[in-house]
Amino acid sequence: MLTSYALDFNKLAEVVLAYRSSKPLLVALHYDLFSHIARGKDTPSLLGRGLGLDRRALTVLLDALAALGFLSKSNGAYRNSRLASRFLVDSSPDYMGSNLRYQELTWDAWSDLRFVLKTGKPRRTLLDWIQQGFFTPDYVKAMGDVAREPARDLARRLDWTGVTRALDIGCGAGTYSAAFVERAPRLSVVLLDLPSTLKVTRGLLKAHRHGRRLSFRPADYLTESLGDGEFDLALLSNVTHVEDEKTNRRLVAKAVRALKPGGRLVIHDFVVNEDRTGPRFPALLGLHLLLFTGKGAVYTVKDYAGWMRAAGLGRVVSMPIARQSLHPSTAVVGVKPRP
Amino acid sequence: MSPRAGGSGRCVADMVRLVESGRAARVLTTACGLGVFDALARGPLPAVAVAERLGTDARAPGILLDALAGLGFARKRGGRYANSRVSGSFLRSGSPGGVLSNLRYQELLAPAWARLPEIVRTGVPPRSLRRLLAQDPEFSRDYILGMAEIARRPARELAGSLPLSGARDALDVGGGPGAFARALAEQQPGLRVTLLDLPPVLKLARRLLSGCASRRRIELKAGDYHKTPFGHEAFDLVLMSHITHDEGEAGNRRLVTRAFDALRPGGRLVIHDFMLSRDRTRPLYGALFSVHMLVYTRQGRAYGLDEYRRWMREAGFGSIRSFPVCAGLANATRAVVGSRP
Numbered sequence: 001m002l003t004s005y006a007l008d009f010n011k012l013a014e015v016v017l018a019y020r021s022s023k024p025l026l027v028a029l030h031y032d033l034f035s036h037i038a039r040g041k042d043t044p045s046l047l048g049r050g051l052g053l054d055r056r057a058l059t060v061l062l063d064a065l066a067a068l069g070f071l072s073k074s075n076g077a078y079r080n081s082r083l084a085s086r087f088l089v090d091s092s093p094d095y096m097g098s099n100l101r102y103q104e105l106t107w108d109a110w111s112d113l114r115f116v117l118k119t120g121k122p123r124r125t126l127l128d129w130i131q132q133g134f135f136t137p138d139y140v141k142a143m144g145d146v147a148r149e150p151a152r153d154l155a156r157r158l159d160w161t162g163v164t165r166a167l168d169i170g171c172g173a174g175t176y177s178a179a180f181v182e183r184a185p186r187l188s189v190v191l192l193d194l195p196s197t198l199k200v201t202r203g204l205l206k207a208h209r210h211g212r213r214l215s216f217r218p219a220d221y222l223t224e225s226l227g228d229g230e231f232d233l234a235l236l237s238n239v240t241h242v243e244d245e246k247t248n249r250r251l252v253a254k255a256v257r258a259l260k261p262g263g264r265l266v267i268h269d270f271v272v273n274e275d276r277t278g279p280r281f282p283a284l285l286g287l288h289l290l291l292f293t294g295k296g297a298v299y300t301v302k303d304y305a306g307w308m309r310a311a312g313l314g315r316v317v318s319m320p321i322a323r324q325s326l327h328p329s330t331a332v333v334g335v336k337p338r339p
Numbered sequence: 340m341s342p343r344a345g346g347s348g349r350c351v352a353d354m355v356r357l358v359e360s361g362r363a364a365r366v367l368t369t370a371c372g373l374g375v376f377d378a379l380a381r382g383p384l385p386a387v388a389v390a391e392r393l394g395t396d397a398r399a400p401g402i403l404l405d406a407l408a409g410l411g412f413a414r415k416r417g418g419r420y421a422n423s424r425v426s427g428s429f430l431r432s433g434s435p436g437g438v439l440s441n442l443r444y445q446e447l448l449a450p451a452w453a454r455l456p457e458i459v460r461t462g463v464p465p466r467s468l469r470r471l472l473a474q475d476p477e478f479s480r481d482y483i484l485g486m487a488e489i490a491r492r493p494a495r496e497l498a499g500s501l502p503l504s505g506a507r508d509a510l511d512v513g514g515g516p517g518a519f520a521r522a523l524a525e526q527q528p529g530l531r532v533t534l535l536d537l538p539p540v541l542k543l544a545r546r547l548l549s550g551c552a553s554r555r556r557i558e559l560k561a562g563d564y565h566k567t568p569f570g571h572e573a574f575d576l577v578l579m580s581h582i583t584h585d586e587g588e589a590g591n592r593r594l595v596t597r598a599f600d601a602l603r604p605g606g607r608l609v610i611h612d613f614m615l616s617r618d619r620t621r622p623l624y625g626a627l628f629s630v631h632m633l634v635y636t637r638q639g640r641a642y643g644l645d646e647y648r649r650w651m652r653e654a655g656f657g658s659i660r661s662f663p664v665c666a667g668l669a670n671a672t673r674a675v676v677g678s679r680p
Contacts, residue, residue, distance in 0.1 A: 025358070026358070060629045066620040096354075120398055275415055280410070297402070
């Protein structure tokens, strides 16, 4: 039996253990070690020589990855665990390396949390990073990696009757648009994002079997028009959390203008409960956004419904998305009234 | 987070949680670095008042406090924040049994951890422990005080498990804040303990040991354990607690041999540290501790029990045995004891 001291102490020790556990995994993906191990570079010497890495350091890192269950070790050689083979080797269809490499890039910003709390401003914003082309492909693919399941669920929950034209505002990897055209046979979608992002999106969707129902519109949703009375449905998925309230109100109004009468605006995002301390993932996402955007935040369902009503939408409802997953999200839907 | 060690039993959810937990850790250590829990100690406060006390940006602390509340390290009621039970008892400065300095030390090493990709390439840490201790007073203070915080329990348990009867003189090599020296002196009336460490470390040890009943039986000896002679057949007990993980293998063999010479016949060497399985992948805490050593030492890591036994045997020690220390804690350790014939 553990004493109450041990239970409380271990709660703190677990947090310390946490950064020591996550960083080795991210660094391994930075060097794509699991892919190299899958191709037979399975000892510290082979990996070290092949990738120009220090042998002692690599041995310590590989042992830590084995302790974490990502590798197994016998006679000084390492093998990928089932989990690593499936998610961490680049030839696997379920590869999550892009997402984890993106997390590795964000680690620097997280290390800077103390400074950001003093100034309230990130050193570099997400947009700076994207515009510098620094990690666009990894960032966009990362968002695509994690979006597949909620995209399928959202497509399943929306009513597609009579919906033929949709607008995906800040489409990123285009995962939501792709799920929508899979679900709705007569739908075509306009994917709108910055030119540098759309370059990656086009590549990702090149071979999509409904690709001819997807078209691309390079634009900055902050400064350019989103259209006028053109769409049956407009989507803002995981866009509002990178903007502040004032911008979001403006964005909602612009999206409403782009809708036909009777059209629907769907905002899909991670939401926090009313006191903003949970659930755990969106509460931590709030800090992540502080570190990256300086203006983004996580909002409540009440916030979204309020902006929609202020922009003239009616019949506002919310629905849980990907409820069974690790990171459930929420869709808030409002209807543009007919005159 | 409950990372299960072992082959293929993990699922993708564990992996995602792992990354998320890394963020949770940053939230907690940052809050310690800023002094959030001391600010909250004076009763429930709104976020703006916390910001004022900390001298930070007005908007940011609210987000940090919400995350802390979500993690169970703060309570939020009616827009005001207070310490939770765990943060109130462990994370305020000066609270007995607290670990604030230790977490502040973890926070000071965050920039070095961020550079792990580069460290894996070059094998060289941005700043080594020796340089940090020599150049950075803030680091030195939080490092030594942080070690004192987490040393008390293992020190008492270890001292209670050693056969000390008849021992008159003990040497605590690199004993830092003096938790082990004190536990030995308290355990065995009549035992004189020499604590050997660097002068700036001893300054803190002197403060921490003042008022302790066995203080006059503890001698603080300024020196560098790499160079300062231990003496010849002068001790019944030599303790090396949490120093071998800072050294390379050759350095540790030298330390074990010098301890042998310093012991009287029948005297014992006790090495206390995180210890790994033969394949160096268990327990998880130790394997990850090795990565931590990579980040700020040039040669250190956690070693295997088999390595310690071998070094002791080769130096001439007999009746070598080992036992666990603080087995219920996340950072459990082991002691290896050998006797000079």
